[in-house]
Amino acid sequence: MNLYSIKTALADALCVKETSPIIQELFSRFVTPFELLDANEKELTQIKGIGPARARQIVSALKLARALNTPRDNKVIIRSPKDVFNLMRFEIGHLMHEEFWILQLSTKNHVIANNRISVGSLNAAVVHPREVFRAAISRGSASIIACHNHPSGDCTPSPEDIALSARLKECGDIIGIEVLDSLVISTDNYYSLKESGQM
The missing domain is CATH 1.10.150.20 (5' to 3' exonuclease, C-terminal subdomain)
Structure with a gap:
């Protein structure tokens, strides 16, 4: 835009x-x-x-x-972290507060929906796996990708970001909904935990 x-x-x-x-x-x-x-x-x-x-x-x-x-129909296919960035940057990249979203995907990585799970302060978003997977289950998601913004513009994940991503992945493995990636997004950049080997 x-x-x-x-x-x-x-x-x-x-x-x-x-x-x-x-x-x-x-x-x-x-x-x-x-x-x-x-x-x-x-x-x-x-x-x-x-x-x-x-x-x-x-x-x-x-x-x-x-x-x-922002494309929202199931014709959008996620093939890489850059696709997630392009889809979500105008949604959350510019915000001055932190928001946590999930992309819900089909078995062929078509986007079924994107959902805001949590709105936080300037330095924290409170996210519970129960809320994440409730949204994912309600739409029959095969997998999800987590993403949130850092209002500072620095996409480096915090220790809390890494711990939350690991927790979500563990929960997803148990219930059969794979957590493919977790991204930190700003207006012009992103950080993929999967791409960097942290998931």
């Missing part, structure tokens, strides 16, 4: 031209696509000409833009 496509979507949603003062102010206030996609109504109403109703319109348009940019 780029600034041009977001600008077009916002202009259409607000029924204004892309060169209008409101659009120009939005893109001077929020410089990158990630900043703009993460904007909330309170931040938007600080811009001249944007009241609560228009802020809600903008947030809705941004949610739609993000959804359209």
